[in-house]
Amino acid sequence: MKPFVIFIFTLLLFSNVQGQEVRRYKANDVRILFLLDVSGSMNETWNGRKKIDVAKEVLRDLADSIQKKYPKVTFGLRVFGADFPREQKNCKDSRLLIPFSNKQSDFTQNNFSGLTPKGMTPIAYSLEQAAKDFPNDSNAVHSIVLITDGDENCSGDPCKSANFLVRKKISFRPFIVGLGVAEKVAKQFDCIGQFTNTTDDASLKQTVGVIIRQTMNSTSAQVNLLDAQGNPSVTNIPFTLYDSETGKVEYNFIHTLNAAGMPDTLFLNPLGMYNLVVHTFPPVRKNNIELAVGIHNIISVDVPVGTQTTVCNGSAITNNDAQVVVRLKDNSILNVQDLNEKEDYLANTYTSQVLTNPYYQKDVTIAPFTETENKIPGFGTIIITSTQNKKATVLYESNRLWKKAGEWSISTKPETIKLQPGSYRIVYQQIGNTDTETCKTKFVELEEGRTLTLTLD
């Protein structure tokens, strides 16, 4: 019964497994939500016109022209401070005026012409509410453009709200466009997102236009693995990008240089934040990486790797079962490496244990971009026989102390023992003998590659 089951399993398992290339991210839809300040101060005149009127006109014109040309781009409009007079201090005065839709008529119709500035500036609350305005669509680019002439005047924390939107992949970090905002106030927007101040209707139009186009551009990134000089020359190392919110693996790449010898361009989903793990020994991590929409992003991490090789030369030497155990300071195993095999490690001091008999152990300091080689000699061979059955313990000398290399039962059948070069004592006795003093010792100086044949008398 059992062998049959195993046979079937084997058949099943020999089939090939399919794989797929890492997908290149390409956005299907672009959604841009305008978040317009309609608080009392927007009534102020700005270069001869009311701020609110300038803003309305700019939005209408841009939305109209872009939607006609690019059907994949849609706009929405959320306003705050529009419904309750400032005296009422209503901090939930925020409403989605125009939801996303493919109807080109939404912004052309004067369906936001009736807006009259009157209320508070609940920016944080409005950003939170904006989360619900976007449909759940991970293949889209979602952007928020906040147009305002002042900062939060409710008790909310706009930075926290903005971070929430990014982490949850709801939208990009908001762009903030200021209408003649004082420098001191402008600074408060730094944590929310990219801030641009404007001085008149022309600069407002240009700024919003640039933001829209940037959002429509594809977002790309490159990962620079930096050497000791800060040059992105390190490559061919695997790395993983995790969604920093969910911990889910988003991308696995083997790092690549393009034809020009520079880190190649990767097209990644620009929404959300990533945790990068570069799979060196030990791994290098960089958390909460955010891509800026519509531009080329450069992610740099220091990867000061050096190589370690434990070299065992010699003709008759096949130490193929002697692995090299590389340990961290806490003695935990970082890697197990083969002899004569080059392996990269982050520059540091490790303990290297070569599992020959007897084993070698030493601290190895690996410097960045340096090849560190440890040489170990190849083994020698002792072939032991005896006409009678003997028990033998092989001891080796280490700093004048004798350590056990192993115990063997010896008979007429030759026992082949492979040992590293060194001084050995073979202490042996006939099996069944009750007199300790009949114990004998043979002295052996074993050299690399040599074979000694011993008969225990």
Add this chain to the structure above:
Amino acid sequence: MQLLNYILLSLYNGFRIILLRKEIMLLLLLSAPWYSIAQNHQKTNILFLMDASFSMRKEWDGGTKWKTAVNTLTEIVDNTSQIDNVNIGLRLFGHLYDESESNCKDTRLELPIGKYTKERFANKIGIIRPKGITPIAYSLEKCVADFGEDNNAKNILILITDGEESCTGDPCKAAWMLQQKGIVLKPFVIGMALTEAATKNFYCIGQTINTASDKEFNQTLKNMVDESIAKTTLQVNLVDSKNKATETDVAMTLYDSETHIAKEHFIHTLNSRGNPDTITISPFFNYDIQIHTIPELWIKNVTLKRNIHNEVSVDAAQGNLAFKLQGVLSKTAVVDRIKCIIHQNDSTATVHVQKLNTTAKLLTGKYDLEILTLPRIFINNVQIDDDKTTHIEIPTPGILTMNKSYEYYGVLFMQEKGELKKIYDLKPALKQETIALQPGKYRIVYRAKFAKSGHNTIEKEFEILSGGSISLRL
């Protein structure tokens, strides 16, 4: 006792000397007649290096120092001639040239190490007249050649003198050089009415006992010879968890505690009655005994009582650790790589590296295991109990064969706590790679060596079943 003598001598005064004499008397009473001591397997060579300088003519207890020494030696030669394996030699100094000539090379081996009758010895020494100076250092140097090349022999040097070095040589240095040659095990010095300062000067050579009378000299020297040929035995009890000395069959190394040089190697055995067998051993050293268990055990600074049976005990309860696969795997190349590194619990030192399908004997206790499978298996707090076998069985790995169309950079991952953990780097140069993986789900990520875009990275998932084989075409 020896230590006591040292202390007493360093506090040298009349009262103490009386005490010392009592000690020696007591010892002589306790031991059997000194010449009838059980014979040893080992050959013992005793070389007397005796002072024949002019001052030995000095009157002592009604006779002369020279006469006392000659009489005692003759007696010793007579008695030891009946004992197999005991050889005697005699080197004199200060007997060839007059004191006035100040000859600093005045020494000669008068009787090479061998067997002599009382008569032959008496004839040889009877014609010698002490007359010269005291070139101790030079004479010590010459002693090296007097002992043969027999590595198994126990070589004893006994320096008999009544005075200090009279040449420019340094006896301490000469003695040190003797030790370096590895020939002389331990020299003794017996003084004849030395000053306190002179006595101390000989400490560097070896155990030094000064004597104050003819009778004391006679007994002390006999006692030294007695020590040299006495049968001192040692029994090492390797005690199990029931406090019985049943553990055995393990190699032991005995080191000289002072020099840390290994003196003897044995395999511990039980005698026909099931007790730890007795080893005859030189009593001149303090020993550090190393038992080659896993991990090894040490009994440090063991002082032996001369001429009697000594016992030392150490807890050495052991059990077995059997390390194997749950199933069968025929690929020996793979099996050889799966080793188990054993640490004592809470220690970083490796005590043993155990191969798959073997059993190791370990001291009882808790161990942490690192098993070099892919991925590695860590098992902590493995309990080894006395006379029991703890079985560690790991799932049989499956075999993954990767056939590559090109050269690839790649990596094998496994999911651990939601993260990808690298467990293996592909070897770009190999067209085919075969590795053993523990049962589980894996992800392979690779990219052709010549590719110029990271988007050419390919990712596959697969599952390894215990004992199964899987082939991947990359």
